Amino acid sequence: MLKFDIHFKDGLARVGTIHTPHGDIETPAFVGAATRAVVKALTMKEMNALGSQAILANTYHLILRPGIDLLKEAGGLATFNSWHKPTFTDSGGFQIFSLPNVKISENGVKFKSYLDGRNFEMTPESSMQAQWAIGADIHMAFDHLAKSENRSDMEEAMHRTHHWLDRCVKEHQRLDDLRTKHGRVTDLEGDPHGGLRCGGGKGPAGPAQKLLYEQYLYAVVQGGTFNDLRAESAQYCASKPVDGFGIGGVFTADGMAEMLQTVNSILPEGKPRHLLGMGQEPIDLFVGAEFGCDTFDCVGPTRMARNGSLYTKDGRINIKNAKYTHDFSPLMSDCNCECCKNYTRAYLHHLFKTDEITAKVLASIHNEYFVVHTVDMIREALKDGSFQDYKQSFLARYYHS
Secondary structure (H helix, E strand, C coil), X not given: CCXXXXXXXXXXXXXXXXXXXXXXXXXXXXXXXXXXXXXXXXXXXXXXXXXXXXXXXXXXXXXXXXXXXXXXXXXXXXXXXXXXXXXXXXXXXXHHCCCCCCEEXXXXXXXXXXXXXXXXXXXXXXXXXXXXXXXXCEEECCCCCCCCCCHHHHHHHHHHHHHHHHHHHHHHHHHHHHHHHHCEECCCCCCCCCCCEECCECCCCCCCEECCCCCEEXXXXXXXXXXXXXXXXXXXXXXXXXXXEEECCCCCCCCHHXXXXXXXXXXXXXXXXXXXXXXXXXXXXHHHHHCCCCEEXXXXXXXXHHCCEECCCCCCEECCCHHHCCCCCECCXXXXXHHHHHCEHHHHHHHHHCCCHHHXXXXXHHHHHHHHHHHHHHHHHHHHCCXXXXXXXXXXXXXXX
16 A cells, blocks of 8 residues: 555644655645646756656546557656656546547547547546556546536436446556566456557557556545535545545535535545645645645646746736836745746746747746645644644735735
């Protein structure tokens, strides 16, 4: 099982360390969203320099491009993108179920590539195989995200997620047995479901991939905005032999605290919890940490950065606005990122107005640094007992209330 040490607790909140084959993650921690094996506009060296402890890649996007066979040939994600610290992979369920014309059955999901129209089928087994090939330390089980917020749809999706979790656990254990016995796995060896199918046919097995380190599986809690369904899902996931938990699906801003309190009061204390896709709004990080989440990921910070929407302690600003034309102060005077240490608001404004690529790079460095270090400060505040004061002062200044 994945080793997770808890050093300090305050209610549901905790400070801990997740030990992975590629290093430790001090929690709570913000995980960089490297959807297509890259955090947009940033190199892995820049991610490391700004203090990121881990990244999360997306299985759906990686099976489309560059493809699992190429990742195997490269030796896995770490050697492909030169990130040698801890890595998570999302199963891709959220993205697949957001596509048009998805065909859902108990076996899995059929969909077309938005790149070239090829037909794909993703099953719990093939999701596990793809994630093992990617080589992340921590995988998310393949889950069903309901497109509708209707209760009956949410309940159906939750039960399917639970059935698929059982299959993910079985396949994960099969692949780990192959790794333990032979030091390598092949994607189709002994798999009755036929692996990841492309173009309507099963196709031959790819080359065996050498895997000498452990990989770990998180169950995903679903249930949408219905707390009784969230409680049922948490109980089901908690009963399974998994290493940790992702909390996925849809949330409401005013209901997230209650939902997390419900879920994390049920999930076993000694296993880590990841809040999927949350972190664009700083309040989500504070609420998540306060109610028992250990790691977070979100594409929002860098997506906003590329559009000129930048974090400051006094709230977000649009650096494209004319008032920054002659503003020769740093974006934030007390920020230690490379952008704030070396450049002014006027320069950033100029870069955006002239559509320079460097604008997106510097803005992304700042926004990612801001979120990573906000969670770092939450961790320190939990350790020294000042969390509630830090939360109140930060949020009052940021949201002007």
